[in-house]
Amino acid sequence: MKTSLLSSVDRFSLVIFTGALTLSCGLRQAQADDYFDPHALEITSGQQQTSDLSWFSRQGGQKPGRYKVSVFVNQTQVDERELEFIQQDAQLVPALDAGYLSRLGVNTGAFPAFQALHKGDTFSDPGKFIPDAAVKFDFAAHRLDFSIPQAAMRQKSRGFIPPEQWDEGIPAAFVDYNLTGSTTNINDIHDSDSFLSLRSGFNLGPWRVRNASSVEYGAGHHWQTQGTSVKRAIKRWKSELMLGDGYTSGDVFDSFQFTGMQLASDENMLPDSERGFAPTIRGIAHSNARITVRQHGYIIYETYVAPGAFVINDLFPTAQSGDLDITIRESDGSERNFTQPWSAVPFMLREGRVKFSASAGKFTRPDTDGETPAFIQASAFYGLPSSLTLYGGAQLSNHYQALAIGVGKDFGQLGALGIDTLAARAQLTENRQGHGQQLRAQYHKNIATTDTSLDLFSNHYTTRDFYSFSEANNYRDPDQHIENRRHRIELSLTQDFGGWGNISASFYRQKYWNSSAVDQTVHVGYYANYKGISWSLGYYLTRSSSDDSDNERSVNLSVSVPLSRWLPGGTTSYSLNNNLNGHTTQQVSLYGTALSQDQLSYNIQQGFDNQAHVANSNLALAWHGGSGSASIGYSHDRYNDRLNYGAAGGIVATQYGVTLSQSLGDTIGLIRAEGAPDVQIEGATNVHTDSRGYAVMPTLSAYHKNTLSLDTETLADEVDLEQNSQTVVPTSGAVVLANYHTHVGVRTLITLTWQGRPLPFGANAFVSGAENATSSKGIVGDGGQVYLSGVPLRGVLHASWRQQGQTVRCSAPITLPAATEFSPVRLLVEKCD
Numbered sequence: 001m002k003t004s005l006l007s008s009v010d011r012f013s014l015v016i017f018t019g020a021l022t023l024s025c026g027l028r029q030a031q032a033d034d035y036f037d038p039h040a041l042e043i044t045s046g047q048q049q050t051s052d053l054s055w056f057s058r059q060g061g062q063k064p065g066r067y068k069v070s071v072f073v074n075q076t077q078v079d080e081r082e083l084e085f086i087q088q089d090a091q092l093v094p095a096l097d098a099g100y101l102s103r104l105g106v107n108t109g110a111f112p113a114f115q116a117l118h119k120g121d122t123f124s125d126p127g128k129f130i131p132d133a134a135v136k137f138d139f140a141a142h143r144l145d146f147s148i149p150q151a152a153m154r155q156k157s158r159g160f161i162p163p164e165q166w167d168e169g170i171p172a173a174f175v176d177y178n179l180t181g182s183t184t185n186i187n188d189i190h191d192s193d194s195f196l197s198l199r200s201g202f203n204l205g206p207w208r209v210r211n212a213s214s215v216e217y218g219a220g221h222h223w224q225t226q227g228t229s230v231k232r233a234i235k236r237w238k239s240e241l242m243l244g245d246g247y248t249s250g251d252v253f254d255s256f257q258f259t260g261m262q263l264a265s266d267e268n269m270l271p272d273s274e275r276g277f278a279p280t281i282r283g284i285a286h287s288n289a290r291i292t293v294r295q296h297g298y299i300i301y302e303t304y305v306a307p308g309a310f311v312i313n314d315l316f317p318t319a320q321s322g323d324l325d326i327t328i329r330e331s332d333g334s335e336r337n338f339t340q341p342w343s344a345v346p347f348m349l350r351e352g353r354v355k356f357s358a359s360a361g362k363f364t365r366p367d368t369d370g371e372t373p374a375f376i377q378a379s380a381f382y383g384l385p386s387s388l389t390l391y392g393g394a395q396l397s398n399h400y401q402a403l404a405i406g407v408g409k410d411f412g413q414l415g416a417l418g419i420d421t422l423a424a425r426a427q428l429t430e431n432r433q434g435h436g437q438q439l440r441a442q443y444h445k446n447i448a449t450t451d452t453s454l455d456l457f458s459n460h461y462t463t464r465d466f467y468s469f470s471e472a473n474n475y476r477d478p479d480q481h482i483e484n485r486r487h488r489i490e491l492s493l494t495q496d497f498g499g500w501g502n503i504s505a506s507f508y509r510q511k512y513w514n515s516s517a518v519d520q521t522v523h524v525g526y527y528a529n530y531k532g533i534s535w536s537l538g539y540y541l542t543r544s545s546s547d548d549s550d551n552e553r554s555v556n557l558s559v560s561v562p563l564s565r566w567l568p569g570g571t572t573s574y575s576l577n578n579n580l581n582g583h584t585t586q587q588v589s590l591y592g593t594a595l596s597q598d599q600l601s602y603n604i605q606q607g608f609d610n611q612a613h614v615a616n617s618n619l620a621l622a623w624h625g626g627s628g629s630a631s632i633g634y635s636h637d638r639y640n641d642r643l644n645y646g647a648a649g650g651i652v653a654t655q656y657g658v659t660l661s662q663s664l665g666d667t668i669g670l671i672r673a674e675g676a677p678d679v680q681i682e683g684a685t686n687v688h689t690d691s692r693g694y695a696v697m698p699t700l701s702a703y704h705k706n707t708l709s710l711d712t713e714t715l716a717d718e719v720d721l722e723q724n725s726q727t728v729v730p731t732s733g734a735v736v737l738a739n740y741h742t743h744v745g746v747r748t749l750i751t752l753t754w755q756g757r758p759l760p761f762g763a764n765a766f767v768s769g770a771e772n773a774t775s776s777k778g779i780v781g782d783g784g785q786v787y788l789s790g791v792p793l794r795g796v797l798h799a800s801w802r803q804q805g806q807t808v809r810c811s812a813p814i815t816l817p818a819a820t821e822f823s824p825v826r827l828l829v830e831k832c833d
Contacts, residue, residue: 069144093124159271169734173202176664178648186640193218206232208733238269249357252379252393260361273314277348281312287331294325323448343416345442348408349383356380399427415445426472436466451496459488464513484513501528535559569593583611627660665699675744680711702732720789743790758784763801
């Protein structure tokens with residue numbers, strides 16, 4: 001009792017003393033940084049000693065060492081890595097070199113002071129080399145901020161990520177599967193069939209091997225391989241190399257399957273501000289001005305420019321057309337405004353951008369044994385000034401040659417127009433040649449004042465003997481029949497009425513040489529939504545050249561009503577379809593999701609056909625879990641009963657073992673948090689770690705920053721994380737590793753003594769166990785107490801501190817006591833020798 005009382009008095013004295021010291025510091029004039037004398041903690045000689053706390057004695061002080069930090073340049077995150085920090089003027093500052101600043105986008109070559117540095121030289125203040133440059137470290141947020149004048153930065157597009165930060169991923173193999181099947185009972189006759197689709201591959205460094213196969217089971221079984229390819233990124237050319245089975249680019253010529261090699265631009269490697277087409281904005285600023293660009297009333301771009309002419313060429317493509325409102329706000333507050341209308345057809349590029357594709361190999365016939373001629377194909381697009389895009393290409397084979405050239409132009413308020421022509425010559429047989437031209441035009445216009453969008457596409461073939469490369473090869477195959485196209489036109493129109501919905505109309509018609517047959521579709525629809533209730537009314541007309549019957553006409557009405565007030569996650573819908581000839585079908589559905597993470601989805605339908613006097617019923621359930629999905633369904637009508645089933649998911653194998661997954665995308669992430677089972681991944685539906693602490697993020701954006709975060713609320717009591725979020729930038733097709741350092745074990749509060757007294761205040765301590773297991777690191781506090789997480793049940797405690805300029809170490813074997821039902825934290829008293 002006496003000891004406890006003295007301890008309480010000592011603590012009270014310490015609080016009073018510290019408060020008085022803080023108050024006196026606050027009353028002083030700000031002539032120097034606040035400083036706390038660590039020896040003030042040594043109240044009596046018989047109490048706890050202090051270790052060397054000089055690292056922490058000044059505001060913001062911390063111990064030097066290596067820390068993983070998020071790196072920001074001018075308020076934009078550009079990197080995340082472990083850097084060395086040293087102490088300078090009682091503050092932690094980074095140990096930098098010129099190469100790292102260059103990787104951050106600083107134009108170090110423009111400053112001669114950098115040239116005087118030798119290899120291996122480091123510095124902490126970039127302001128010594130670049131006027132007005134500065135760096136600031138926030139230890140609590142593990143954030144390093146650089147402030148670099150814009151003039152000292154290399155010009156680069158918004159969203160640019162240096163290729164050095166692209167992650168090729170780890171060696172891995174995977175299989176993505178999709179199984180569907182059914183069992184049908186028709187008049188007591190049973191029929192079963194199933195279909196399994198497989199997409200598999202493996203990665204090694206930058207190389208990606210991919211295979212697509214399928215197997216069908218019915219009366220027998222049939223295995224088919226759709227193709228196998230090897231790919232890798234060519235970073236220097238912003239392109240991808242493919243060897244094996246693939247498809248040619250369809251930008252200029254009709255696409256077809258081939259076996260060979262291809263080198264083509266990969267726009268995913270470009271930042272969003274360089275993709276597609278966006279207009280170049282030019283103007284003149286009379287002072288240090290702020291430039292603001294708005295579209296549809298929203299700010300889409302803002303920057304600051306120096307006096308003189310300015311150019312903005314890194315707008316994000318927000319739409320295919322529309323008016324841009326530009327505001328120039330001068331430093332004196334005055335403003336000038338102007339409007340720049342623009343439009344684009346799909347293939348147009350920004351000024352100075354190049355896009356190319358080159359393929360060589362053999363034409364592939366998946367279903368026949370006809371000829372597989374060799375060919376070479378190349379195409380290129382180039383963005384010119386004045387919103388022009390020039391493009392062209394060539395196809396060459398021993399019996400086929402084609403050349404194409406075209407141009408696209410943004411005419412501002414008049415819209416955008418693209419025109420090209422393709423001339424082809426084909427040796428169809430020994431005695432017959434086919435030749436002709438294809439003339440193609442594309443037009444797009446958006447009328448911002450009325451929210452009207454118009455697209456027009458026309459394709460005309462000048463002679464009946466014009467053939468594409470695929471058609472010419474099929475003509476030489478006696479088992480194939482070719483209908484020579486004569487003319488095709490496509491039209492789409494959208495009119496938006498704001499809160500009153502929108503009207504969409506589309507028209508397609510294709511005619512053929514030597515035939516009166518046509519392909520034709522017409523659609524007009526009205527779509528609206530009010531407080532979650534959506535409805536649509538549409539008219540459809542369809543006519544096919546392969547069907548001599550009359551045109552098929554129908555009217556469709558559908559209404560969807562959410563039931564969240566009465567049935568969370570539920571929706572009911574009604575649809576009616578009438579063919580304008582007395583045939584009507586109706587369908588009522590109830591569908592939605594259930595359970596905490598929407599793992600279960602359901603769909604119940606009841607329909608009726610008035611012409612056949614047949615009712616039909618359908619029930620479907622699907623389970624969406626972290627390791628894949630499964631579905632089952634049942635349908636019934638007068639003629640048959642059918643049971644449907646399905647399963648889909650992925651299997652990923654790496655050096656860390658095998659992990660089950662949801663259906664895989666092209667680029668994926670492997671989350672490794674060993675010893676942390678059932679931890680939810682933020683931003684992903686039903687993705688959580690397995691019993692080993694591994695999970696697969698099934699889809700990532702290639703060449704973009706992807707933040708993978710673990711939900712700490714789902715961590716078990718015995719698991720702690722050093723960090724719960726990581727940022728990765730994967731290359732296309734990569735399996736990138738997000739490795740989280742976990743501390744798995746018990747949470748403890750240990751009271752340590754050394755030489756009969758409490759361990760010095762400020763000492764570092766941690767516990768090591770078997771198989772390289774370690775606890776978190778802690779700092780010893782008042783009374784020699786240290787809180788540690790992830791402590792193994794048996795291990796060795798290690799402590800260290802500095803005393804009189806020397807490093808002192810001690811250790812103690814520990815065995816944790818049994819847990820109590822009142823507290824998850826276990827208490828322990830140990831002597832450290």
